[in-house]
Amino acid sequence: MFELYLILVISLLLPICYFITNSLYMLYSQGYILQKLFKLNNKYKLPKDDILNLAKVYIKRKKWLYCTTMLEFYIDETQSSQYIAEYYNCLGLCYQYIKLYEIAKSYYLKAYNKEPSIKYITRNLANIYKICGDKENFNKLRNEY
Template identity: 35%
Template sequence: MSYYNNIIISMLTLYFICLLFFLIPISILITYEINMLINLYYLSIKIKSEKNDIIVINLVKLYIRRRRWLFSIRLLEDSLSHNGNTNYYNYLGICYSTLQQYTIARYHYEQVLKIDPDNLMSLSGIAKLYILTNQSDKAFEAYMKILNIDPKDKSAKYNINQLMRSHNRDSRI
């Protein structure tokens, strides 16, 4: 009987040793994967933080170049809930104006102008919206404000000349 007990004990010992040789690598793999998931989670949180506005803006620029307006809008609106960066409002204005949602685009540009009245990107965007909605007088005012801030702005000068030409053409008719 003792012989069989020794065999059983040695078999159990061998079984546990083999089991440990398989379980240790598996537990290391599982620990590694859990660590990777935790790192990815913290990285996703980090992207939404204030320090990574550049990453969000670059991703939005990429979406805009690829004409993925709704992806851009979704990312920007999610980011706005975490951080009220004026660049987010400007890019939302660009996306909505491209989708011909001029009222919403103007709202986003105006949000920037409430925070920073001299923001050239918003002034330029809102001036373009005024042109698209046939509000030449308001567009002219916006371009004049741009020139007051930056007298060398060639785009504003060009657009003012275009507005004046079209106004002269319309007054002749």
């Protein structure tokens, strides 16, 4: 009887431990990214990959205003069309999370026009077309990815 009790308790506690460990790992990785960025001397000239990592941290923490203002600032500072497309995609993601679908669609379209070959941008644009009810454009883009 005692063994059955232990098995039951362990089987209930294992999923809880998994979720707690996963959350702690995410917090640690986000803290590591932020700590690495705060050690930089020139905060206005962040590396492009670090900008995307910081945007992802802001999105996970639901800091939409920080994410949008940072990305809007760095879009004007960047020359690479691939990074600009990824910044637009992150902006579209922010607006999609706060349910401003038309604004999100415009940013996804800007990202798609910059780099139509990136699959996740095409997928995000197709998903926003589906949410907005634009079945014709959704079917066109669904065939691409």
